[in-house]
Structure formats: C-alpha cells, structure tokens
Amino acid sequence: MTHDLLNRIDQRTRLAGHNRLALLLFRLGGRQLFGVNVFKVQEVLRRPTLFQVPGLPSQFSGVADVRGRSIPVLDLGMAIGHPERLENDANAPGYLVVTEFNRSLQGFLVSGVERIVNIAVEDIHPPPETGSESSHLTAVTRFADELIQVIDVESVLADIAQLRTDTTLDPALSLPEGCPPLHVLVVDDSRVARQQIRSVLDQLGVQTTLLSDGRQALDHLLQIHASGEDPGQRYAMVISDIEMPAMDGYTLTTEIRRHPALSSLYVLLHTSLSGVFNNAMIERVGANAFVAKYSPHELAEHLLLRLNEVAHALMAEA
Template structure:
C-alpha cells in the first residue's frame, strides 16, 4: 500500500478509535445548520453552470461538468422541502457539494458551507420521533451551542431513485428448504438502508432484527448474553453500518471482539462510504467481511455464503 493510502486508513481508524464523526456543516437558506458525513464528500465548489440531459429524473436540477465528469445535481433544500429555502431563483444556492456514496457520485446544491468539525459520537443523537417515515434526518447534535441536523443523504437519493434500489433476487438465491430457521441482526441508522436489507433477508428466507445504532446493538447483545444465551447462536451474523450516532460500526465491531461472550459473532460491515481502503479497515477492526452499499445482489451473495456455512454446521451437528 502507498503511504497516502496508509495515512487515510490511519485517519479513519483514529476517528473510529475515539468514536468520533467528522461533519461538513452547511446551510440551505435561513439560520438552520445542517451536517453530512465528511467522508461522503469529495469536494466543495462554487456553483458551476448546469446543463440538462434527456431522461434525467425531474428532481435533479441538472448536470455539472466536474473535472471532465458529468455529475447529476440535486437542490438539497428543495429535495427535503426545507421551509427556510428561498424560492427566489435570484437567490439560488451558491455551492455544490460533490459526494460519493452507494457506488455513485452526485452533487447537492447548498446555500453556504461553514466548516468541518469532529463531534464525539456520544454527543450525536437520533432525531426526534415525529411520526414521519419520510424524515430525512438521521441524527441531531450541537456545535458551540448551535443545533446541527444531520441529513440522511442516502434516503434523499433513494427516494428519488427507488426503482433502481429495489431488486428481486433470483429464486436460486435462497436457503435449502431443510435449512434451520436463522436470524440476522441488522444495525443501521438509515430507515432506507434497514428497509433494503430487510427486503434482501426476507427473500432469502431469514428473519431480521433491526436496530438503529451501535450502542443499541451492543446493549442488546449484552442482554442476550446476560440471559444465558449465546448471541452467536441466536444470530447467524451481524450486518452493521459504519457511520451511526451513539456508536459507530467500527467501535461496535471492536467491542464485540473484546467481549468473550460476543467474540464468536460474524460481523459484516455494510457502508455507503467508498474507497479502496475499506478492506484494510475491516481487517484492522476485526470484522469478517465488508460490502459496499448498495448492491442487493452482492449483499445477498455475502449473506448467503455465511448462512450456508451456519446451516451446514447446524445440520452436521
């Protein structure tokens, strides 16, 4: 590996080891401050000229030419129906935040970019329960006394491109009819991601337990262990996101490996973050495997490989 690659791995593991989240802070018009995981951000530019492409979904305001690459662009304030967004075209958002996640590159127009901050994950909390399934907030926190709303940009994009995210698995991608019943623990703060993973697991014939952050997952697993049950026998595997409030996936994996009653759990890290260093991160924190979001067929292949291992072991016992 190159030194630059090693430096980026060290940067990620230092943040993970201290259970911290780096956020790019920005505004969408008005006073409210928003944040997005900085590791999803490639660069921030002054708003470039936009052009139209045939067949582009109507929610996209156009396409930008960014370093010779055509990047589809969303007006983020318009996409989440931000009440303080100025509808006057003369006050259009001034900055383009170019992001990469879920194996794709896209840009979001925002009104102003503030700074990058590192927030302790224990200071990042789930958003208030407002009974709205279409909320685009994944967390809330504070910086210097100011409220920060962390946007689930995966949900924003998925709601626009839902047909591309949904998938029906081939019939042969299922457990044998005589396989014992199995459960999988899913840990992800994104409602869209939880729904997508549950759909894959249901098609594979597996029951899913869904939790929204690493702290909930660790507490749950410790409760299972304290009740006298082996968590590795209850759950064939744990599928965990990496970037989550309260406790990230790196720290969750580390805590699982440290606890003798949990260490036998199989952990698959499932993240929207792109980058060639993910396999090195998996090895460093002790996870068993990694798969990038979101490819339902690739996720299904990883899950099925593990489930077949468990089914074979149980039927041979």
C-alpha cells in the same frame, strides 16, 4: 469556504473507530444548520455551471462537469422541503458538495458551507419522532449552541427515485431445503439501507432484528448475554454499516471482538463509503467480510456464504 478547509476533508475521514463523528456543516437558506457525514464527501466547490438534461426529476438542478465527470446535482433544500431554502436560479449563490456513496457520485447544491466539526458520540441523538416514514434526518446534535440536523442523503435520493426495497433475487440464491430458522442482526442508521437489507433476508427466509446504531446494537448483544443466552446462538451474523453517529461499525466490531461472550460473532461490514474505504482498518478491527452498498444480488451472495455454513452445521447437529 477556504482551500485549507477542503484539504482537511480527507484527514477527517480517518476518525472512524474513535467515537467521534465528523460533520460538514452547511445551510440551505435561512438560519437552520445542517450536517452530512464527512466520510461521504469528496470535495466542495463553488457552484459551477449546470447543464440541463431531459428527464431529470424536478428536485435536480442539472448536471455539473467536475474534472471531466458528469455529476447529477440535487437541490437539497427543495428535495427535503426546507421552507427557508433560497430559490435556485442561475444567479443564486451556493456551493456544490460532491459526495461518493453506493458506488456513485452525487452532487448536492447548498446555499452556504460553514466548517467541518468533530462531535463526540454522546452528543449525537436520534432525530425526533414525527410519525412519518419519510424523515430525511439520521441524527441531531448541537455545535456552538446551534442545532444541527444530520441528513440521511441515501434516504433523500431513494425517496426521489421511489427506490424499491423488494428487488427480486435470482431463485438460485437460496438456503438449503430443510434449513432451520436463522436470525440476523442488521445495524444501520439509514432507514432505506435497513429496508434494503431486510428485503434481501426476507427473500432468503431469514428473520431480522433491525437497529439504528452501533451503541444500540452493542447494548442489545450484551443484554442477551446478561440474560444467559449466547448471542452467537441467536444470531447467525451481524450486518453493520460503518458510518453511524452514536457508534461506528469499526468501533462496534472492535467491541464485539474484545468481549469473550461476543467475540465469535460473524460480522459483515456493509458501507456506502466506496471512495474512502480502508481495508487495513477492516482487518485491524477483525471484521469477517465487507460488501460495498448497494447490490442486492452481491449482498445475497456474501450472506449465503455465511448462512449456508451455519445452516449445514445446525442440520448436521439435528
């Protein structure tokens, strides 16, 4: 892992909106190649000394002191049940991938780091259907004739923590009495994130359509328009992640604003990229609002700003 490679991580995070996905490639022991979205990566270090902390789940190897910050370190191979992972003893080689998402720092222990690559969106594909809700893959692709499995790190952590997606909202966070039915389009490649957002909207009494990437969402909206229906009448708003493989949220928002039949849609970008989030890009693509992941109460407050507006307009027309 060269110093030059580490210096290029920040540069790669500027790819959003250009129909390419930047992946940090690594191995967890054995030949299988894995990837994680570079947007989430802060830095990569050789495996540091790890300190034990009582009460950590067994998938965690300990805590690392990185520039004065205590970062929990997850043995990623163990967490996803990778059959070829190296045993994580004190003498094992490895690297620490330090990430920032959902407003927190998290370290992932891997056996080896390969490189950063840029993959065209047409070469990114959904993971294979396994019939399991606990899949930790968000996409698959290929590089230099090797299969790359792209890991949904939020899903990995959520499964370990047995994260609940049905957090109860404050009763004061509600739509007006007599509100007509409202419908929201949710676009996120993370299974956990989709369920979290749906839980909030369910409690507000709002119907949801859940899609897993920006390309799918754009095609869906254009199909509604082609059928003769106004997408702006069907959906009170669109909630979109930013870092998605097939089409990122910046590009989705740009395409919505470019199309006359879609341009009036209200778009809220909802992302875990607190460390590299670019306010100038949000303004440039024309999103209406932004909320960092993940606080259900904060998300509900932002949703209600728009949903109350739509509800009052519909009630006034009735």
